[in-house]
Amino acid sequence: MAMGNLMRALNLYGVGDLRYDEVKKPRPQTGEVLLKVRACGICGSDIPRVFTKGTYHFPTIPGHEFAGEIVAVPEGEDAGLIGKRAAVFPLLPCGQCAACVTGHYAQCAHYSYYGSRQDGAMAEYLAVRRENLCFLPEGVSYEAAAMCEPTAVARHAFLQSGAGLGNVLAIYGVGAIAMLLAQWAKAAGVRKIVLAARSREKVNWAKGMGFPLTFDLKNPEEREAWEKALSDEGGADACIEGTGASDGLAGCLQVAKTFGTVVTMGNPQGEMRLSQDDYWKILRKELVIRGTWNSLFSAAENDWRQSLSAMGQGMLQPEKLITHRFSLSEYREAFKLMRDKKELYGKVMLVME
Numbered sequence: 001m002a003m004g005n006l007m008r009a010l011n012l013y014g015v016g017d018l019r020y021d022e023v024k025k026p027r028p029q030t031g032e033v034l035l036k037v038r039a040c041g042i043c044g045s046d047i048p049r050v051f052t053k054g055t056y057h058f059p060t061i062p063g064h065e066f067a068g069e070i071v072a073v074p075e076g077e078d079a080g081l082i083g084k085r086a087a088v089f090p091l092l093p094c095g096q097c098a099a100c101v102t103g104h105y106a107q108c109a110h111y112s113y114y115g116s117r118q119d120g121a122m123a124e125y126l127a128v129r130r131e132n133l134c135f136l137p138e139g140v141s142y143e144a145a146a147m148c149e150p151t152a153v154a155r156h157a158f159l160q161s162g163a164g165l166g167n168v169l170a171i172y173g174v175g176a177i178a179m180l181l182a183q184w185a186k187a188a189g190v191r192k193i194v195l196a197a198r199s200r201e202k203v204n205w206a207k208g209m210g211f212p213l214t215f216d217l218k219n220p221e222e223r224e225a226w227e228k229a230l231s232d233e234g235g236a237d238a239c240i241e242g243t244g245a246s247d248g249l250a251g252c253l254q255v256a257k258t259f260g261t262v263v264t265m266g267n268p269q270g271e272m273r274l275s276q277d278d279y280w281k282i283l284r285k286e287l288v289i290r291g292t293w294n295s296l297f298s299a300a301e302n303d304w305r306q307s308l309s310a311m312g313q314g315m316l317q318p319e320k321l322i323t324h325r326f327s328l329s330e331y332r333e334a335f336k337l338m339r340d341k342k343e344l345y346g347k348v349m350l351v352m353e
């Protein structure tokens with residue numbers, strides 16, 4: 001337990017050099033509150049950040065998927081916030097550029113970000129901007145709320161697909177965001193949700209979460225069953241590419257129905273290439289190819305508030321995706337698990353007592 005004005009944090013000193021460190025406890029500035037972090041998810045993007053690509057400057061405390069309790073406000077500011085539980089939108093928009101003026105903060109030209117461009121939440125405390133707070137409805141746990149970021153990203157992608165009541169949706173990839181997306185689709189009344197995985201373990205995991213139409217495309221028989229599940233319907237109304245691999249994109253173009261929509265969501269793992277045949281499918285079927293990026297956090301449309309409210313109503317169960325929990329000091333094991341990929345994981349959560 002850190003004392004006085006020091007706290008414990010995971011501090012990234014360089015590529016591959018993440019330390020369980022003792023640092024100065026932040027003090028909230030005007031317009032900020034001090035959050036006692038209670039749960040912080042490790043995002044897939046934290047793995048290259050820590051092990052290969054690094055971040056904008058060192059040292060930096062990672063962590064952008066988090067929730068906690070407000071424990072202090074600057075003098076003269078609203079003390080009524082103390083004791084409230086909140087998730088935090090990690091993007092800090094400039095407020096000046098063309099995107100910011102219309103509330104499209106994900107497209108901001110000069111943003112900062114908790115956990116990459118500035119210190120994040122793999123720490124006991126973080127001072128966060130009041131405008132970025134999203135208060136938790138009753139009954140929503142800190143761990144579920146720490147998954148508000150991927151849940152909001154999944155909601156945004158789902159809405160880009162245009163799929164809804166009675167439709168058929170295909171999802172390529174069975175990661176945490178894809179599974180949250182599948183939960184949104186189910187809640188929205190999508191009739192048939194067909195998922196493509198690349199291992200038996202992932203298939204079993206998705207099935208265990210209530211998605212029986214999950215297929216291992218590495219297995220020829222299952223690949224056939226996946227194709228049949230979709231061709232029986234004349235193709236999917238919408239397909240979501242969640243792998244960032246060329247064959248995922250090609251697969252989406254193949255199973256989309258005429259005039260269908262393909263949403264590109266997965267961060268590209270390398271060059272994205274299409275065969276001439278697959279490219280033809282965009283033309284002949286007049287497919288809509290639509291990108292999705294981050295989530296909306298504006299007054300008019302807010303994926304974050306909608307996510308928390310859906311959790312509060314029991315429409316979504318993000319905590320079902322949590323396969324591993326670690327304390328801050330057990331960080332080596334947590335990061336190694338995600339880097340080495342030797343065992344199946346869904347969401348890996350750092351939980352602070």
Ligand SMILES: [Zn+2]
Pocket residue numbers: 043044045064065149
């Ligand atoms: Zn993330």
Ligand SMILES: [Zn+2]
Pocket residue numbers: 093094095096097098099100107108109110111
């Ligand atoms: Zn901006």
